[in-house]
Amino acid sequence: MAGGDLYGVFIEVSIEDAVASDAAIAAKLEEVCPVDIFAVVDGKATVVAENTDECVLCGLCIEAAPSGGVTVRKLYDDTILE
Amino acid sequence: MRFYEFESRKIVELAGIPVTEYGFCKTADEAKAAAERIGGPVVVKSQVLTGGRMKAGGVKFADSPEEAAALAEEILQLEINGHIPRGVLVDPKAQVKQEYYAGVVWDGTAKRPLMLFSDMGGIDIEEVAEKHPDHVGRGHVSNLLPISDYEAKKVIAATGVTGSQLNRATPVLARLARLFRDNDMTLAEINPLAELEDGSFVALDAHMEMEDEAKGRQKRLLEGELSIEPEDTREPYEPSEFERSVKAIDSADHRGVIQGKDHGFEGNLGLVIGAGGGSLTLTDAVRSQGGKPANYSEIGGNPSVAKACGLAKEVLGKEGVEKIAVMMSIVSNTRVDIVARGVIKACLELDKDPAETIAIFRIPGAWEEEGFKILDKYGVEYCDRSVSMWEAAGRAVAKIQGAEA
Ligand code: SF4
Numbered sequence: 001m002a003g004g005d006l007y008g009v010f011i012e013v014s015i016e017d018a019v020a021s022d023a024a025i026a027a028k029l030e031e032v033c034p035v036d037i038f039a040v041v042d043g044k045a046t047v048v049a050e051n052t053d054e055c056v057l058c059g060l061c062i063e064a065a066p067s068g069g070v071t072v073r074k075l076y077d078d079t080i081l082e
Numbered sequence: 083m084r085f086y087e088f089e090s091r092k093i094v095e096l097a098g099i100p101v102t103e104y105g106f107c108k109t110a111d112e113a114k115a116a117a118e119r120i121g122g123p124v125v126v127k128s129q130v131l132t133g134g135r136m137k138a139g140g141v142k143f144a145d146s147p148e149e150a151a152a153l154a155e156e157i158l159q160l161e162i163n164g165h166i167p168r169g170v171l172v173d174p175k176a177q178v179k180q181e182y183y184a185g186v187v188w189d190g191t192a193k194r195p196l197m198l199f200s201d202m203g204g205i206d207i208e209e210v211a212e213k214h215p216d217h218v219g220r221g222h223v224s225n226l227l228p229i230s231d232y233e234a235k236k237v238i239a240a241t242g243v244t245g246s247q248l249n250r251a252t253p254v255l256a257r258l259a260r261l262f263r264d265n266d267m268t269l270a271e272i273n274p275l276a277e278l279e280d281g282s283f284v285a286l287d288a289h290m291e292m293e294d295e296a297k298g299r300q301k302r303l304l305e306g307e308l309s310i311e312p313e314d315t316r317e318p319y320e321p322s323e324f325e326r327s328v329k330a331i332d333s334a335d336h337r338g339v340i341q342g343k344d345h346g347f348e349g350n351l352g353l354v355i356g357a358g359g360g361s362l363t364l365t366d367a368v369r370s371q372g373g374k375p376a377n378y379s380e381i382g383g384n385p386s387v388a389k390a391c392g393l394a395k396e397v398l399g400k401e402g403v404e405k406i407a408v409m410m411s412i413v414s415n416t417r418v419d420i421v422a423r424g425v426i427k428a429c430l431e432l433d434k435d436p437a438e439t440i441a442i443f444r445i446p447g448a449w450e451e452e453g454f455k456i457l458d459k460y461g462v463e464y465c466d467r468s469v470s471m472w473e474a475a476g477r478a479v480a481k482i483q484g485a486e487a
Contacts (some may be wrong), residue, residue, distance in 0.1 A: 053387050
């Protein structure tokens with residue numbers, strides 16, 4: 001099928017640098033996200049861009065990180081998941 | 083799952099029910115050899131999973147092996163109701179004294195197998211039941227307890243059959259009931275069950291259907307005894323590229339389920355539809371209101387965005403598709419916002435405007451408010467459960483007809 005794959009059309013996920021570098025939190029983020037949006041690469045939490053639109057807005061990553069450490073933004077109404 | 087007659091014959095034979103000597107053949111030469119082995123006049127029957135073989139010229143009689151070969155050649159080329167024959171069955175032309183009917187069906191109301199017997203075989207059993215109800219015997223059997231010959235005998239005796247005929251037909255019906263249960267059949271029929279001139283009983287034709295869900299646990303029969311490949315779909319036609327692609331997308335991702343069919347569909351309105359019988363209702367609703375569906379589909383079980391997107395892209399990629407209608411009955415576990423993301427993404431990835439491409443989005447249910455926000459952002463027309471499936475389908479048809487005008 002023709003047409004390129006687009007990522008991050010609906011959801012944008014970001015991690016504060018300090019949070020991403022915390023090995024324990026990074027591992028936790030990878031573990032809690034049900035749709036594999038986080039992966040630990042070289043001991044750091046990274047966002048798997050091709051999976052971000054699968055975000056089910058469960059908020060588990062936000063709970064797993066210190067306040068403000070992870071941001072999940074809904075691009076279609078420009079709000080942030082609390 | 084339906085079985086070809088030659089497979090049904092084998093299943094009957096494995097259950098210890100006498101059958102005439104027969105040959106399943108894929109070529110004219112094999113048919114000739116089978117006719118030589120059988121000896122005497124034979125009947126050559128097309129092996130297709132559809133009715134009306136006789137009328138269509140798929141069943142013919144031959145007096146010699148040479149004639150059997152010529153007829154097989156002809157029948158092997160003959161398409162019946164769109165079905166290409168898997169082969170031909172060569173059978174002896176039996177000297178029949180009387181034809182009977184023996185069958186076992188699943189009685190969904192009683193939730194037990196139901197044995198049926200009639201002394202008027204060779205014709206449609208429903209017709210016999212309607213016109214000659216006293217010639218049809220019936221009796222349920224247990225799902226768990228052993229099936230005794232006596233239960234079968236009572237059913238047969240109810241039709242007035244007595245004496246040696248009763249004694250000889252009894253094990254046939256009892257074995258049929260056991261094979262029905264042991265092999266998870268939904269239908270097991272021998273019609274006609276023939277009493278030959280020498281008084282013996284043989285199955286001249288058999289028809290079996292197995293519960294689809296049982297395929298996994300019936301591997302011994304399917305793959306072992308009948309050599310049926312696991313990927314044998316029993317479809318009468320080769321799956322289209324669309325069908326294969328949808329299946330591949332479905333298999334690659336365990337989240338949710340999608341199915342797509344486009345055999346016999348040539349319309350311009352693509353359908354991304356599903357949920358609890360919704361697909362059939364919605365396809366009918368589109369057709370009944372003058373719409374021309376480009377495909378049939380089923381989506382549900384909480385698919386991922388990627389899966390919904392994959393299905394929508396395949397539908398949109400079909401030749402002639404101008405718009406898609408995304409509709410379901412009411413969803414509980416499937417999330418409206420996830421499907422909305424998927425179908426919109428499909429449009430964007432194909433450089434299409436979602437507002438123009440999605441004729442209507444009607445999926446009421448879980449997370450619909452979130453879904454509506456997404457649809458609002460892209461200007462897609464949507465509706466909630468206050469708009470019936472019929473009305474939503476009508477709106478999609480009106481939109482595409484408006485675009486045609
Ligand atoms: S909200 Fe849930 S699904 Fe989304 S990124 Fe966080 S953990 Fe993953």
